[in-house]
Amino acid sequence: MRKSRVTDHLITTMTEMMNNTTAEAEYTRCKTSVWWDIENCAVPKGCDAHGITQKLSTALANMNYLGSLSISSYGNTDLIPKAVQHALSSTGISLNHVPPGRKDASDKKILVDMFLWVVENPPPANIMLITGDIDFSHALHRLRMRRYNILLAHPQNISPSLVASAKTSWLWRSLLLPSGTSLTQCESSRVLESSEISSEEVFSTQPMDSGSGSSRAARSRFKGIYVSKASN
Secondary structure (H helix, E strand, C coil): CCHHHHHHHHHHHHHHHHCCCCCCHHHCCCCEEEEEECCCCCCCCCCCHHHHHHHHHHHHHHCCCCCCEEEEEEECHHHCCHHHHHHHHHCCEEEEECCCCCCCHHHHHHHHHHHHHHHHCCCCCEEEEECCCHHHHHHHHHHHHCCCEEEEEECCCCCHHHHHCCCEEEEHHHHCCCCCCCCCHHHHHHHHHCCCCCHHHHHHCCCCCCCCCCCCCCCCCCCCCEEECCCC
16 A cells, blocks of 8 residues: 555544544443553643642543543652642542552553453443553453443543544643643644654554454654544
8 A cells, every 4th residue: 555545544534533533422421531651651741730620620520421430640759759649539539549659550440440440341431541552452452342431631642542442642741731631633634744664663553353463552642632432
């Protein structure tokens, strides 16, 4: 597939996605459980940690997610200033300390707790992950196939396969800005036209079917506030 055809395909697909920017009816009143990899997506410098819960709630409400909200963060809390810890916990965010020393310890703890939550909360329900770690891709794809609505907040330059696992994704830093303006169709087209995307990367951005293998890791260059994906 030639690069020009790849770009045209992505622009068309992105435009179709942007027409669907609100929650589907069955997920509007469902609870939303947020799982925050705080080592991978730290509180940005200069961000008032007291306002993170409200900003997440507002971003979700803007897309018509109106159910109850719970937020759990995971990481080595020894690396987080005490003032930030207090600000987060005082606004209802659960801080889960994960001691250093074991590889991917936070990721594994998130996955264990997330699937325990899934056992007690059958679909339809909303699961939001805040991370940029590709290791979550497979689990999120599986949950999406089980009718959980997957949302994602991530840093820049992540694997398209992780973005593809979510119905809607936000850029983490942009999500915390005062103005939560969404990426327009024209802006998304310009982003794609300026990106160097190969055909191999295009295929890795498509959601996995139940029988597919693991996706290739590739660099994402989407720079919008959020990108809403097509319905399942």
